[in-house]
């Protein structure tokens with residue numbers, strides 16, 4: 001694993017240098033287009049969390065700055081970037097399997113550049129494996145090297161030598177002002193901080209994303225102001241633990257202060273955020289959410305386990321009692337709030353009784369949705385060294401957890417029947433064009449009939465709920 005150093009903001013000179021490389025590649029691409037009438041295309045495959053989605057929007061922005069045009073399938077691409085995730089083994093396997101599928105494209109088109117970046121390749125052992133077993137991969141660069149894509153590509157195109165950069169020597173960097181090509185015209189990701197300092201014993205993120213570092217409030221507010229004028233209606237503030245926002249800044253500002261400043265901006269929009277660590281979720285944050293209409297009434301509060309012993313072994317630094325207290329306060333202040341969570345089953349040493357405590361916590365918390373994961377040992381983390389549970393026990397617990405949660409979700413969704421929600425319309429429902437699909441502030445999916453000619457995408461409408469299923473609701477506009 002790479003050594004982690006102090007936060008450093010990428011200087012204007014360094015960004016100018018990168019733009020210089022981008023301009024040269026753009027000139028080369030434009031000359032090719034003029035000569036052949038064809039444009040060189042780029043294709044990005046993204047794995048992992050919203051942080052990676054946001055990073056891919058920056059990779060796309062840089063690719064376009066370099067004169068590449070987006071293509072819908074990897075087949076027609078001249079530049080393929082695979083932005084990987086390392087959080088569970090399955091995510092790594094999928095990234096490697098996709099990489100394998102691109103081998104024949106390189107055989108067909110030797111000029112094709114295949115790049116792998118993101119969390120998976122920020123681990124030394126993965127870098128070595130790719131170097132040896134995937135000879136058609138042209139460049140590899142870790143998360144802190146993202147802003148140097150133009151330089152990496154330029155160097156590769158000139159030297160035609162495979163390049164492997166794990167990190168920039170300052171894995172605690174922040175790059176402002178990179179070009180970005182957003183994937184949506186209404187909903188935008190806004191990273192407010194990077195990295196993580198928590199070192200939960202199962203988690204690889206602190207090792208591959210470096211230490212916590214916050215963007216300046218001015219840069220964040222400026223980005224959101226611009227997005228509002230461009231017509232964006234929904235923002236999701238991103239960080240591995242948004243509650244520790246500002247701790248590394250000289251300015252005296254914490255996450256609730258930032259959220260309040262964002263909510264006070266002019267314009268019609270909603271602000272979501274994720275993720276919030278329960279040890280740092282304060283009453284102040286809940287009060288700010290409650291008094292600001294623009295703060296979406298949705299809270300993602302990862303529980304991980306309902307057992308105090310397991311929570312301690314995970315280094316989560318809260319108890320189930322503390323967790324339920326936060327939840328109670330939240331629901332007292334915002335009775336209709338949507339609450340979602342993450343749960344890991346099969347953590348090393350988790351007993352049947354401890355798993356039952358998790359089921360019990362799920363019954364008590366009555367989540368609107370849970371994201372449940374089977375524990376996956378990550379090399380280099382303390383939990384990977386602990387004695388592991390057999391696969392069948394983990395699978396069985398996962399099935400029981402899902403069964404419990406599905407029943408609760410259906411009950412909760414049925415309780416919505418007859419109520420009216422304001423819905424941000426996402427577009428026509430998949431599979432039935434006479435229906436629209438949208439989400440409540442809390443992210444519940446609602447289908448409702450609408451006049452086909454009427455374009456409601458991006459609008460907020462009131463919908464009365466008429467029927468409910470486990471994963472979605474039905475309604476009519478009112």
Ligand code: SAH
Nearest residue numbers: 202203240275302342343344373374375376
């Ligand atoms: N920063 C966020 C989580 C990021 S990872 C937080 O603290 O909540 C997203 C989720 O993946 C985690 O909440 C956890 O439930 C799950 N996860 C992380 N490492 C895992 C592992 N080794 N095995 C299984 N699930 C894991």
Ligand code: SF4
Nearest residue numbers: 196198199200203205
């Ligand atoms: Fe991983 Fe824990 Fe950090 Fe979340 S808070 S990213 S689970 S170490």
Ligand code: F3S
Nearest residue numbers: 048049085086087119
């Ligand atoms: Fe995966 Fe990296 Fe996100 S490990 S979950 S893509 S921070």
